[in-house]
Amino acid sequence: MCLxxxxxxRVLVVDDSLFMRTMVRDMLERDPEIEVVATATDGVDALKKxxxxxxxxxxxxxxxxxxxxxxxxxxxxxxxxxxxxxxxxSLTSVGAEMTREAMLLGADDFMPKPREMHExxxxxxxxxxxxxxLINIAYIKRPERKKTLHADRVVVVGSSAGxxxxxxxxxxxxxxxxxxxxxxxxxxxxxxxxxxxxxxLNRISPxxxxxxxxxxxxxxxxxxxxxxxxxxxxxxxxxxxxxxxGRIVHSxxxxxHSVRPAVDxxxxxxxxxxxxxxxxxxxxxxxxxxxxxxxxxxxxxxRTIVCREEDCLVYGMARSALTKNCVEKVLPLGKIGDEIAxxxxxxxx
Numbered sequence: 001m002c003l004x005x006x007x008x009x010r011v012l013v014v015d016d017s018l019f020m021r022t023m024v025r026d027m028l029e030r031d032p033e034i035e036v037v038a039t040a041t042d043g044v045d046a047l048k049k050x051x052x053x054x055x056x057x058x059x060x061x062x063x064x065x066x067x068x069x070x071x072x073x074x075x076x077x078x079x080x081x082x083x084x085x086x087x088x089x090s091l092t093s094v095g096a097e098m099t100r101e102a103m104l105l106g107a108d109d110f111m112p113k114p115r116e117m118h119e120x121x122x123x124x125x126x127x128x129x130x131x132x133x134l135i136n137i138a139y140i141k142r143p144e145r146k147k148t149l150h151a152d153r154v155v156v157v158g159s160s161a162g163x164x165x166x167x168x169x170x171x172x173x174x175x176x177x178x179x180x181x182x183x184x185x186x187x188x189x190x191x192x193x194x195x196x197x198x199x200x201l202n203r204i205s206p207x208x209x210x211x212x213x214x215x216x217x218x219x220x221x222x223x224x225x226x227x228x229x230x231x232x233x234x235x236x237x238x239x240x241x242x243x244x245x246g247r248i249v250h251s252x253x254x255x256x257h258s259v260r261p262a263v264d265x266x267x268x269x270x271x272x273x274x275x276x277x278x279x280x281x282x283x284x285x286x287x288x289x290x291x292x293x294x295x296x297x298x299x300x301x302x303r304t305i306v307c308r309e310e311d312c313l314v315y316g317m318a319r320s321a322l323t324k325n326c327v328e329k330v331l332p333l334g335k336i337g338d339e340i341a342x343x344x345x346x347x348x349x
Contacts, residue, residue: 008033008034008035009033009034009035009056009057009131009132009135010035010037010053010054010055010056010057011028011034011035011036011037011055011056011057011058011059011131012036012037012038012039012040012046012049012050012053012055012057012058012059012083013025013028013036013038013039013040013058013059014039014040014041014042014043014045014046014058014059014060014061014064014069014072015039015041015059015061015064015088016041016042016061016063016064016065017061019117020061020088020113020120021039021041023120023121024059024088024127025039027121027123027124027127027128028059028127028128028131030124031128031131033132034128034131037053037055038052038053038055041064042064042065042066042067043064043066043067043068043069043071043072043075044066044067046058046060046067046072047067047072047075047078050079050082050083051079054081054083055083056083056084056135057083057084057085057086057131057134057135058083058084058085058086059086059088059127060072060073060085060086060087060088060102060107061088061089062087062088062089062090062095062098062099062102063090063095063098069087069098069102070098070101070102070105073085073102073105073106073107074105076106082106084108084109084134084135085102085106085107085108085109086107086108086109086110086111086127086130086131086134087099087102087103087107087109087110087111088110088111088113089102089110089111089112089113090112090113095112095113095191096112096189096190096191096192096193096196097191097192099112099192099193099196100192100195100196100199102196103196103199103200104199108134108200108203109130109133109134109200110193110196110200111123111126111127111130112188112189112193125162125313126161126162126164126165126313129162129165129166130164130165130168132165133165133168133169137168137169137172137204138204139203139204140172140203140204140205140206142206142207142208145208145221148219148220149219149220150217150218150219150220150239150243150245151180151181151218151219151220151222151245151246152243152244152245152274152277153179153180153181153274153277153278153279153344153347154180154181154182154183154218154234154246154270154273154274154277154278154279155178155180155181155182155183155278155279155280155281155340155344156182156183156184156185156263156266156267156270156278156279156280156281156293156297157170157182157183157184157185157280157281157282157283158184158185158186158263158266158267158280158281158282158283158285158289158290158293158317159184159185159186159187159263159282159283159284159285159317160186160187160259160284160285160286160287160289160314160317161187161284161285161286161313161314162283162284162285162312162313162314163186163187163283163284163285164186164197164200166283166284166307166311166312166333167184167186167197167201167283168200168201168204169333169334170281170283170333170336170337171201171204171205171206171207171209171223171337172204172205173334173336173337173338174205174206174207174337174340174341175206175341176206177206177207177220177221178207178220178221178340178341178344178345179220179221179344179345180220180221180279180344181218181219181220181221181222181223181224181246182207182222182223182224183212183218183223183224183226183232183234183248183266183270184223184224184225184226185226185232185261185262185263185265185266186225186226187259187261187263187285187289188228189228190228190229191228193228194211194225194226194227194228195211195227197211197225198210198211198225201223201225205223207221207222207223208221208222208223209222209223209224209225210222210223210224210225211224211225211227212224212225212226212227212230212232212248212250213227213248213250214230214248214249214250215247215248215249216247216248217237217245217246217247218234218245218246218247218248224248226261226266227250227261228260228261229252229260229261230250230251230252230260230261231250231251231252231253231256231260231261231262231265231266232248232249232250232261232265232266233248233249233250233251233265233266233269234246234247234248234249234266234269234270234272234273234274235247235249235269235273236272236273244273246270246273246274251265256289257287257288257289258287259287259289262289263282263285263289263290263293263317264289264290264291264292264293265293266293267280267290267292267293267294267296267297268292268293268296270293270297270302271293271296271297271299271300271302272300274302275300275301275302276300276301276302276347277302277347278297278300278302278303279302279303279305279340279343279344280293280294280297280302280303280304280305281305281306281307281336281340282294282305282306282307282317282318282321283306283307283312283317283318283333284307284311284312284313284314284315284317284318285312285314285316285317285318286314286316286317287316287317287320288316288317288320289317289320290317290318290320290321291317291320291321291323291324291326292324294306294321294324294326294327295321295324295326297326298326298327298328299326303328303343304321304326304327304328304329305327305328305329305330305331305336305339305340306318306321306322306327306329306330306331307330307331307332307333307336308330308331308332308333311332311333318330
């Protein structure tokens, strides 16, 4: 789902591979609101063309000769205004670590490159959505949190292919913090990509966003991104006031639906701990993950929402819930945030 930009988005494509430059340029130019103003073969060429063309966005490879993508980011201070940066990184542990460093150096977003060349076109819609989001979604400054309260209700969100740009829109749509913890399980490769996703979302969300750590206490108005390689299982504990709260337990039990983290693991455990005080949401994703968990949430009296099909890249996960007749509402992506806020605010204390 792309937000409308009033003028053409000017993009510079930076990659040492002629094949990748050509593929990325061709994908971007199929969007009538995007203009590829130039391409660059390495970091030195990129800095020259940033000064020459003043693009709005650059897509930036990490590993390049002469000057790497990280070195380009370190040169930001040379410019009065620097374009938004979309990192395109390899699906390796080295690529993941360099992506994480790039985000810390000021990159605005990232996309892992598919492992196989024939899969490159599969990233087209997500790449276009992300480019639009970079221009249309502003960073926010949150006020300091005065007090941390344990959550007595939880929102759980599941997504896979096509999910990250939808998470941008969902989290940025909240007008303020909500009186619930929000746990997002997004299928991603291991190695640090979920940490980079949390960094990205933390810049645009009115609520703080972090990657899960084993033992994390679920607090009101906090967002937790399930760490890749572990199932995020929600378990119960008693607070110092004798009330039931929830915490994250990392599990390395076998993958479910061939993925870890699995949305079903988080959804099922949330229903056991929080019962009717759960709101569940499924966004874009292939496969069946999330359907069983959403059915369990509905059986326990929780609330269930899936995004409408036209806003999703892939509809397998949402369809798996719909076929179980456990979905209360099918909503446009842009209305899900308001519905979540309405539901969790209306839950009895």
